[in-house]
Amino acid sequence: MIIKEFRELRRDRRTMAMLLVLPILLLIIFGYAANFSVESITTAAVGPQADVVAANLPDFFDVTEVDPSGDASTAETLLQDNVVDVAVDTTTQPPTAYVDGSSLFTAQAAVSVLGRLGGGITVDVLYNPELITAWVMVPALTGLILMFIGTVVTSIGLVRERENGTLEQLAVMPLSPTSVVFGKIVPYFILASLDMVVVTVLGVMLFDVPFNGNPGLFALGAALFLLVVLGIGVFISTVSQTTGQAIQLAFFFLLPQILLSGMIFPLEAIPWGVRWISYLLPLTYYTMIAQGVMLRGADLASLWAPFLILSVMAVLAFGGATLRFRRDLAPESPATPSRPGVDA
Amino acid sequence: MTFGMERVSVRLGNVAALEDVSFEAAPGSVTAIIGADGAGKSTLLRCLAGLVEPDEGIVVRPHKQDLGYLPTGLGSWKSLTVDQNIAFVGGAYGLSGQALVDAAEPLLEHAGLTGVGDRLAGQLSGGMRTKLGFCLAMLHVPELVVLDEPTTGVDPVSRVELWRMISDAVASGTSVVMATSYMDEAERAASVVLLDRGRAILTGSPAMLLSNLDGSIVMTSQPANRERAWRSGSRWREWVPAASDLTRPTDAQPVQPDLRDVSIVAALRAADHVGGPR
Numbered sequence: 001m002i003i004k005e006f007r008e009l010r011r012d013r014r015t016m017a018m019l020l021v022l023p024i025l026l027l028i029i030f031g032y033a034a035n036f037s038v039e040s041i042t043t044a045a046v047g048p049q050a051d052v053v054a055a056n057l058p059d060f061f062d063v064t065e066v067d068p069s070g071d072a073s074t075a076e077t078l079l080q081d082n083v084v085d086v087a088v089d090t091t092t093q094p095p096t097a098y099v100d101g102s103s104l105f106t107a108q109a110a111v112s113v114l115g116r117l118g119g120g121i122t123v124d125v126l127y128n129p130e131l132i133t134a135w136v137m138v139p140a141l142t143g144l145i146l147m148f149i150g151t152v153v154t155s156i157g158l159v160r161e162r163e164n165g166t167l168e169q170l171a172v173m174p175l176s177p178t179s180v181v182f183g184k185i186v187p188y189f190i191l192a193s194l195d196m197v198v199v200t201v202l203g204v205m206l207f208d209v210p211f212n213g214n215p216g217l218f219a220l221g222a223a224l225f226l227l228v229v230l231g232i233g234v235f236i237s238t239v240s241q242t243t244g245q246a247i248q249l250a251f252f253f254l255l256p257q258i259l260l261s262g263m264i265f266p267l268e269a270i271p272w273g274v275r276w277i278s279y280l281l282p283l284t285y286y287t288m289i290a291q292g293v294m295l296r297g298a299d300l301a302s303l304w305a306p307f308l309i310l311s312v313m314a315v316l317a318f319g320g321a322t323l324r325f326r327r328d329l330a331p332e333s334p335a336t337p338s339r340p341g342v343d344a
Numbered sequence: 345m346t347f348g349m350e351r352v353s354v355r356l357g358n359v360a361a362l363e364d365v366s367f368e369a370a371p372g373s374v375t376a377i378i379g380a381d382g383a384g385k386s387t388l389l390r391c392l393a394g395l396v397e398p399d400e401g402i403v404v405r406p407h408k409q410d411l412g413y414l415p416t417g418l419g420s421w422k423s424l425t426v427d428q429n430i431a432f433v434g435g436a437y438g439l440s441g442q443a444l445v446d447a448a449e450p451l452l453e454h455a456g457l458t459g460v461g462d463r464l465a466g467q468l469s470g471g472m473r474t475k476l477g478f479c480l481a482m483l484h485v486p487e488l489v490v491l492d493e494p495t496t497g498v499d500p501v502s503r504v505e506l507w508r509m510i511s512d513a514v515a516s517g518t519s520v521v522m523a524t525s526y527m528d529e530a531e532r533a534a535s536v537v538l539l540d541r542g543r544a545i546l547t548g549s550p551a552m553l554l555s556n557l558d559g560s561i562v563m564t565s566q567p568a569n570r571e572r573a574w575r576s577g578s579r580w581r582e583w584v585p586a587a588s589d590l591t592r593p594t595d596a597q598p599v600q601p602d603l604r605d606v607s608i609v610a611a612l613r614a615a616d617h618v619g620g621p622r
Contacts (some may be wrong), residue, residue, distance in 0.1 A: 077561065164417065164418075164421070165415045165416060165417030165418070165419070166419075166420070166421055168390070168395055168413070168415045169413060169415060169480075171394075172393050172394060172395065172408060172411055173408065173433070173436040174408040174409045175435070256367065264395055303609040
């Protein structure tokens, strides 16, 4: 029995990879990623004393913006647009340090260091004044939940056609591969969208998370994110023969998103050796959009980058998945063309 | 329109799944594809249906609108009811409303599926589900219908009903190409293609194949040559080639050969020819 099990395992390469490679990868990636300590914080100094404050702030504050002509609204805009995490306004006496509360660990670190400076600076935490964890987590969690549902359910839905042998029936029907893919995706898209609304509304109601931004912008970001997620679901289904394989692959894909998307550990705290993976993950950009719109009330002008990247990802994921699915449904052009009957 | 293959070869990875296969499937006729497991029957059918394109040769098939296909398995969506299966497949072929009812009703009636329209396909018996699959493949009255072992694992009564439906399809002019593991079914076909390791080693009508048998078949309880003999009930059948000086069994009793005998003889000859295992 033991020998038989080993023989079967040896031929199940995915499970073997999961058993042998995954633990090492997880240890290395998550070991480096699991870091709450923020080493430095991007900071702006505005107002007449901006240069003086910038020069006197501890090295922990990485001053990237100095605007002597700015004021409190300039500082807030810099935070809202996620240009910096802390903006010091020197038009007040003493100066006021505005802290972006939507970046939880960064804000906690900033408040702690600023507190140690004594009364020389007033601290004002914006967007999440009490630094409540749920306010930061809920927007990202909506994405994680949808990613889980979207990827797994879509991939299983398509693999089921393959397992039941009905995929071949679809292939011989006069349906274009694209219309088959869309036909399979649209119901999941609608259901996942409903899920999105329910999860977001419940999140806002149960955890008192503010919704400061434009719901339409949030919906657009969520729709783009869903397209990426569903495209990945289709892609997983094209490389899986069974439901078990599809679920296994979906987890391979989901696991890194939890720890590397900035949802739990701040991106700034993840070393670049691992952080580059974060920037390949759709949840990273959804989290930026969701936290930006819900907490900071950010607009498209400040969130254009994550929107653009999610759009590119949606095109790539959906395009790639459709192409692979086409290959499943309609075999490549033959070396010698076959004759449809009417031409024979 | 005659469909079929001309010198078709298909490679699946490093394996030659079909090699130089040719056959014709005339309108209003049944072509039976027979052969041992792994001989290439399903690949041939999938290639004919357009699911696998040939590496060499020409496949003559109708457009998708005029092609029906029943894959191995049960050929319907088990989470949909019988009516929903019919509506979905009919819709794909542009059938709806009265046209769909007119197309589906006679098929469902012949399949004995009248009155079960609201039952889930997954709750039907294997035979009923196969018949539903056949109805789905025939709904749009295709010029060519490709059936992959539709009667395997089906009870004798359902087999009879399936054959009645196949006969109806043939009567309406449809060309039926089907794989089967039952020789009695192959004998009912207008033509037979016997596959052996991807090659068509026999092609023709059952009558022609029987009359072209080289030598004779004898019944014996003590075969003279085990390599040319096979079990038949409690006794043996043995092939005695025509131009052969081999010893005949002492109790040799000539019998009328059937398609099974012809197939076995062809496989024995092919194994001799390619020097493969018997």
